[in-house]
Amino acid sequence: MPRTPEQFKKIREEKRQQIKDAALELFAHEGYHGTSISEIAKSAGISKGLMYNYFESKEELVTSIMDEGMKIFTEFFDPDKDGVLTADEFEFFVRKSFETVRENTIYWKLYFSIIMQKEVFELVMAKYKNILDEVMNLLVAYYEKQGVEDPLAEAIMFGSLMDGISLNYILNNDMFPLDKVEDAIIKKFGHR
Amino acid sequence: MPRTPEQFKKIREEKRQQIKDAALELFAHEGYHGTSISEIAKSAGISKGLMYNYFESKEELVTSIMDEGMKIFTEFFDPDKDGVLTADEFEFFVRKSFETVRENTIYWKLYFSIIMQKEVFELVMAKYKNILDEVMNLLVAYYEKQGVEDPLAEAIMFGSLMDGISLNYILNNDMFPLDKVEDAIIKKFGHR
Amino acid sequence: MPRTPEQFKKIREEKRQQIKDAALELFAHEGYHGTSISEIAKSAGISKGLMYNYFESKEELVTSIMDEGMKIFTEFFDPDKDGVLTADEFEFFVRKSFETVRENTIYWKLYFSIIMQKEVFELVMAKYKNILDEVMNLLVAYYEKQGVEDPLAEAIMFGSLMDGISLNYILNNDMFPLDKVEDAIIKKFGHR
Amino acid sequence: MPRTPEQFKKIREEKRQQIKDAALELFAHEGYHGTSISEIAKSAGISKGLMYNYFESKEELVTSIMDEGMKIFTEFFDPDKDGVLTADEFEFFVRKSFETVRENTIYWKLYFSIIMQKEVFELVMAKYKNILDEVMNLLVAYYEKQGVEDPLAEAIMFGSLMDGISLNYILNNDMFPLDKVEDAIIKKFGHR
DNA sequence: CATGAATGAGGGTTCATTCAT
DNA sequence: AATGAATGAACCCTCATTCAT
Numbered sequence: 001m002p003r004t005p006e007q008f009k010k011i012r013e014e015k016r017q018q019i020k021d022a023a024l025e026l027f028a029h030e031g032y033h034g035t036s037i038s039e040i041a042k043s044a045g046i047s048k049g050l051m052y053n054y055f056e057s058k059e060e061l062v063t064s065i066m067d068e069g070m071k072i073f074t075e076f077f078d079p080d081k082d083g084v085l086t087a088d089e090f091e092f093f094v095r096k097s098f099e100t101v102r103e104n105t106i107y108w109k110l111y112f113s114i115i116m117q118k119e120v121f122e123l124v125m126a127k128y129k130n131i132l133d134e135v136m137n138l139l140v141a142y143y144e145k146q147g148v149e150d151p152l153a154e155a156i157m158f159g160s161l162m163d164g165i166s167l168n169y170i171l172n173n174d175m176f177p178l179d180k181v182e183d184a185i186i187k188k189f190g191h192r
Numbered sequence: 193m194p195r196t197p198e199q200f201k202k203i204r205e206e207k208r209q210q211i212k213d214a215a216l217e218l219f220a221h222e223g224y225h226g227t228s229i230s231e232i233a234k235s236a237g238i239s240k241g242l243m244y245n246y247f248e249s250k251e252e253l254v255t256s257i258m259d260e261g262m263k264i265f266t267e268f269f270d271p272d273k274d275g276v277l278t279a280d281e282f283e284f285f286v287r288k289s290f291e292t293v294r295e296n297t298i299y300w301k302l303y304f305s306i307i308m309q310k311e312v313f314e315l316v317m318a319k320y321k322n323i324l325d326e327v328m329n330l331l332v333a334y335y336e337k338q339g340v341e342d343p344l345a346e347a348i349m350f351g352s353l354m355d356g357i358s359l360n361y362i363l364n365n366d367m368f369p370l371d372k373v374e375d376a377i378i379k380k381f382g383h384r
Numbered sequence: 385m386p387r388t389p390e391q392f393k394k395i396r397e398e399k400r401q402q403i404k405d406a407a408l409e410l411f412a413h414e415g416y417h418g419t420s421i422s423e424i425a426k427s428a429g430i431s432k433g434l435m436y437n438y439f440e441s442k443e444e445l446v447t448s449i450m451d452e453g454m455k456i457f458t459e460f461f462d463p464d465k466d467g468v469l470t471a472d473e474f475e476f477f478v479r480k481s482f483e484t485v486r487e488n489t490i491y492w493k494l495y496f497s498i499i500m501q502k503e504v505f506e507l508v509m510a511k512y513k514n515i516l517d518e519v520m521n522l523l524v525a526y527y528e529k530q531g532v533e534d535p536l537a538e539a540i541m542f543g544s545l546m547d548g549i550s551l552n553y554i555l556n557n558d559m560f561p562l563d564k565v566e567d568a569i570i571k572k573f574g575h576r
Numbered sequence: 577m578p579r580t581p582e583q584f585k586k587i588r589e590e591k592r593q594q595i596k597d598a599a600l601e602l603f604a605h606e607g608y609h610g611t612s613i614s615e616i617a618k619s620a621g622i623s624k625g626l627m628y629n630y631f632e633s634k635e636e637l638v639t640s641i642m643d644e645g646m647k648i649f650t651e652f653f654d655p656d657k658d659g660v661l662t663a664d665e666f667e668f669f670v671r672k673s674f675e676t677v678r679e680n681t682i683y684w685k686l687y688f689s690i691i692m693q694k695e696v697f698e699l700v701m702a703k704y705k706n707i708l709d710e711v712m713n714l715l716v717a718y719y720e721k722q723g724v725e726d727p728l729a730e731a732i733m734f735g736s737l738m739d740g741i742s743l744n745y746i747l748n749n750d751m752f753p754l755d756k757v758e759d760a761i762i763k764k765f766g767h768r
Numbered sequence: 769c770a771t772g773a774a775t776g777a778g779g780g781t782t783c784a785t786t787c788a789t
Numbered sequence: 790a791a792t793g794a795a796t797g798a799a800c801c802c803t804c805a806t807t808c809a810t
Contacts, residue, residue: 002769002770002771002772002810003771003772003773003809003810005771007810008771008772008773011772011773012772012773015773031225031308033223033224033225033226034225036799036800036801037800037801037802038799038800038801046774046775047774047775047776048775048776048801048802049774049775049776049777049802049803049804050773050774050775051801051802052801052802052803053772053773053774057801057802058801058802109308112308113305113308115363116223116301116304116305116308117223117305150372150376152369152372153369153372153373153375153376154376156357156360156368156369156372156373157353157357157373157376157377157380159356159360160353160356160357160359160360160373161349161352161353161356162356163355163356163359163360164351164352164353164354164355164356164357164359165348165349165352165356167352167355167356167359168348168351168352168355171307176348177344177345177348180342180344180345180348181345181348181349181352183345184342184345184346184349185349188349188380228782228783228784229783229784229785230782230783230784238791238792239791239792239793240784240785240792240793241785241786241787241791241792241793241794242790242791242792243785244784244785244786245790245791249784249785250783250784250785415609415692415693416609417607417609417610418609420803420804420805421804421805421806422803422804422805430770430771431770431771431772432771432772432805432806433770433771433772433773433806433807433808434769434770434771435806436805436806436807437769437770441805441806442804442805442806493692496692497689497692497693499747500607500685500688500689500692534756534760536753536756537753537756537757537759537760538760540741540744540752540753540756540757541737541741541757541760541761541764543740543744544737544740544741544743544744544757545733545736545737545740546740547739547740547743547744548735548736548737548738548739548740548741548743549732549733549736549740551736551739551740551743552732552735552736552739555691560732561728561729561732564726564728564729564732565729565732565733565736567729568726568729568730568733569733572733572764578789578790578791578792578793579788579789579792579793579794581792583789584792584793584794587793587794588793588794591794612778612779612780613779613780613781614778614779614780622795622796623795623796623797624780624781624796624797625781625782625783625795625796625797625798626794626795626796627780627781628780628781628782629793629794629795633780633781634780634781
């Protein structure tokens, strides 16, 4: 008697996740090209061939991981989706962003290593660019409302700062005083 | 008449440079793993085998390139080496940093893509950490002198911001308003 | 009420046929090595695993298909089985042969692609050789009776011609004037 | 001191031929898909990787072999290239064709196995089609000149017969009375 | 009878490195 | 100093077959 479709679906989803977890860990530490399918399979406790039952290529695997991480990011951002940022929401955004970086350090390590790669990932990046542009637009509008002199420059600086902090935190996990910087950035770029 | 040892050394050095130039170009565009020794050799106009007369491995080649780029960076920084930063020197530092990024975009592309890689490059990074820590110390001292409330947080923010801006400029060369941001950062983090 | 053994056998036979039909289609279009068990199973509307309930291997499957096609061929040939060929029967044979090629083009495509393969299929070919030798013997006897000068050479030429025509028709389906050639061959090799 | 370019060229050509010889043997016996690069390399006495120094892919290898064989074929055909076939030239053509088949049996085995394959080889076949069409045109003109009733049908029959004979000779090397058939075909299709 | 997850060997291909010349 | 032929390990991926359910 075969398993029910529900059973198969459950197996598939669990195994896919299991593979993605193993792959994320390895991609983040060794880089995309530095990680082989063999390593991922071994780390996930499955055979090499089985990988391709769940992901049709190495590229689909990494894409799938990236999408999942980006989904987490967007879920936490602009929660009421009214397209306007208040000062409280700004602070909430900063704190949530750092929370995400803190809790999904490995994912963001992968993210930063991936964005340095070549055309293969330009499609992926195109998708994310929309999301990130949206964030930028909200920020510019916010700074305008608060009467900041050059809202665009301020928004770009703020965005770059978030990137830079994330990058340094990721590279220097133990030493980086993320909490302190979190407060400072809200004070300096919040413009309450 | 045979060449003197000095002449040999000079020829050697020139050839090494020629190889490094070709390799940097390719590494930055195709990534480290995406660039083969064959391609580098062809681009440098020499044979594959000869590569190994000048660099003992692909890894030594990339390490050597990184070192050279970092040397350029340090040469331009803190020119009088008196260990103290004035407000003018701060501005000078920012402007020179951006100048370097603007003029050596390819190198910094390689730099950012390399720092996301694995333990092989941890040695390289250890070396650079000293240089970067030195910069950080000067900055903290500078902010203390200027009476900034939390000098360390300010210095870290400034450093992260420089990284974030460089990263975004590299990724988005055409659209990024580097000049504008350059002025804004001096105004906001100069504390004259 | 449980099914009788006969019912089971019939269901089994139908399913086998269903698989063979799907497989023939794919083998002929993609080649033997170019067709995977997965594709066959999907095309037959069953699971991969079930395939092995009906055929013990990919090889048995293709062998079985070949046998079936050859059976069709022999059924149409020498209908009264008296071991003698009249002029009318010769013509009948030619017309029926071409009819078979026309109606089972796909099978003959598979046939010609398979006979070029390696020793695995030598067994299969041994079986067919008997059938084809039988045909040859009848033809030689026929040409002798008609007073042809070199009956063996004539028979071999005729057999080779039939092969060559089939091959070219298969490869060049649309352009090949099979009808015209059919008449011509009867005129030229019939020896009425 | 490096080898001279001439030396390298000689090495390359010899090795390429060595690989092609090994590959032809294997392709003919095991089929294209049934032959692995590993097997070819082993049979040629080189490493797998070296294959790709001489042929950029398995496909280029087989294409190169096919071209070489077809070149032999065309060299022997229509030697004075005046575009007209005399009765002597017709006989010469038949005899030379069989000579080629006799002497390059393996190649023609590959040829027949290849023409049954899928789209990958359609390009290759397109090239050959021109050559073969040319032959056909000459034949039709020849039969017209000789006053044959249906020249096209005759030419197609002759061409198909040549194919069929080659095929059967290849498959049944030892038993096939090629000499006898050679004479018979000239008598029957020569129309002197 | 029926499923598709799972395996493992092998497919073609690439590439850093070595070596004879 | 210089060449490119040669190696061998590893790469991503496919697939006939087996197996737990």
